[in-house]
Amino acid sequence: MKLKIVLVFILFCGSVRAQNVNIIPQPKSVINGTGQFTFNNHSTVGVNDASLLPIARYFQKQVSQSNGFTLAVDNKDAGSVIHLLLTNGDPTAGAYSLKIVANEITISSTNRDGVFYGVISLLQMIKDQPRGESINLSTLTITDTPRYQWRGLMLDESRHFFGMEKVKQILDWMAYYKLNKFHWHLTDAQGWRLEIKKYPKLTLIGGVGNYSDSSADPQYYTQAQIKEIIAFAAERFITVIPEIDMPGHATAANKAYPQFSGGSVEGYPNFTFNPAIDSTYQFLGNIIKETSTLFPAKMIHLGGDEVALGVKAWSLNPSIAGFMQKNNFADVGELERYFFKRVADTALNAGNKVLAWDEATGTNLPADKTIIFWWRQNLPGQLHLAVQKGYQVVLCPRLPMYFDFVQDADHISGRRWKGVYNTVGSVYGFPERQLQNNEDLQSKQIIGVQANIWTEMIGSEKRLDFMLFPRIAGLAEAGWTAPELKDEEAFNNRLKASIKIYDAANIYYFNPFDKFFHDEAIDFGPKIRRMPKPENVDYGDEDRPTRRHRHGHSSKHSSSSKHSSKHSSSSSKHSSSKKSSSSKKTSSSGSSHKSSHKKKK
Secondary structure, eight states: OHHHHHHHHHHHHHHHHHHTSOOSSOOSEEEEEEEEEEEETTOEEEESSGGGHHHHHHHHHHHHHHHOOOOEEESSSTTOSEEEEEOSSOOSTTOEEEEEOSSOEEEEESSHHHHHHHHHHHHHHHHTSOOSSEEEEEEEEEEEOOSOSEEEEEEEOSSSOOOHHHHHHHHHHHHHTTOOEEEEEOEETTEEOBOOTTOTHHHHTTTSOOSSOTTOOOOOBOHHHHHHHHHHHHHTTOEEEEEEEESSSOHHHHHHOGGGBOOOBTTBTTOSBOTTOHHHHHHHHHHHHHHHHHOTTOEEEEEOOOGGGTTHHHHHOHHHHHHHHHTTOOSHHHHHHHHHHHHHHHHHHTTOEEEEEGGGGGSOOOGGGEEEEEOOTTOHHHHHHHHHTTOEEEEOOHHHHBTTBOSSTTOOSSBOBTTBOOOHHHHHTTTTTTSTTOGGGGOTTEEEEEEEEOOTTOOSHHHHHHHHTTHHHHHHHHHHSOGGGOOHHHHHHHHHHHHHHHHHTTOOOOOTTOTTSSOOOOSSSOOOOOOOOOTTOOOOTTTSOOOOOOOOOOOOOOOBOOOOTTTTOOSSOOBOOOOOTTSOOOSBOOOTTOSBOOOOO
């Protein structure tokens, strides 16, 4: 009996140690072995299928960059010590097995996605080790599968533009955390960032300005640059989904082609497209078709949100009022649904799925070709209605999945919802922690989760990194890890261990374990003095990584700016400004007219 108890205790301890493998997101199963595998320049990567060669070369490049090893890649599996294999097994996209024994490593899956994610787990284990002539990896067996097939991140580049190199860096980090959907918010009131060859003024005129400088030179992505980014993402098993926002958030497009404007109201000039003229639908239809040929995802996000902000202009326009009367529309809401159904039909006829914010739930769209993004956590009825109507749903509510919200009580630049902000822990606990007893969460219509980065208050790469890291790690676990496997203390331990990776990559991140490690990166907001470190607090070496060099200080700013209700409104108002000379923009522009993002000093 005592022997059985001892054996159980040993097995339990082995299981606990296995959970401390520093992989994010947490794998489904980790079983420790005995012994070690020595990884060095003599290691060779082999494949049993030619389609896996790009993954092998990706692994080769990443290991060279992080550890300096020069690995050989063999297009056959014989003679290699690291095997990438397509095999029979769990058919779930992304599922994989990773086995490390004393003389070889085997990564296998039924699909290429799974082999790639197995490689990512191995890369994380390698990066967790110090550089040297060789690396010793503990033997183990990992069996893993993702919880959700949609693990998304949205970047708003209309409000502030970041450029191709920064987007590629974000895609690299998405791959590192096994995120697979990049939602690209390319058009809004402040700027049109996607080249449409049929309508060049969309970028030449609509691309002028940004949220903090209405006269900034035009910045946008050429179609050649879009294709390059799509290919870069595809190598990392990330799908790129464009968003062309309509019928609201249309100011930049209407600045370029005012004949399609639905009119202005105070605070929202030319905010909507005109829903009463056929030429509007021809204009938008041509844009949708050209966008569809550019993006192979066969998914287009059409926005559909916050039309109410400028919809009063429709009621004041006699021709639009006459159109409503002619078609027996009871109100502008019915006209809005008519508009959205009509442009959605164009997207569907071009072979796309239609994606939209949760306002579109009331529109009669085909359930099998529509994905709804539930963003209004204060309106759970919209989630229920979407599920009830059979739509697929991506969960991305403001709480906790808006990364423009502050992440600490002492942060001052960013949003809160009635005083609530979004910590890395709240992201990690999503969706169960926030949606307790919500039966809709059990629906198979819920296909995944997504975090959204709105950039009204984010104008520099430094600030963008500060808002993204480390919450992107919490997002990874929210999308991948089964709820019964979640352990926040274990997650925090893995996160502490991985922070050195951010330092090595020169990422300016928020450290939740030592909020004084980096000053808050502020692009727009009042200048404040940095809080002194409390003298009576002993963090200890176990609680805080070694303090490294600081990356800089907060910038000086002045003047105020207004925020719209969805993407930037807040219970507390913040001031914003054009950036000062103390904060530089380092990313290159995608615009053919400008090589770097500049702001007036």
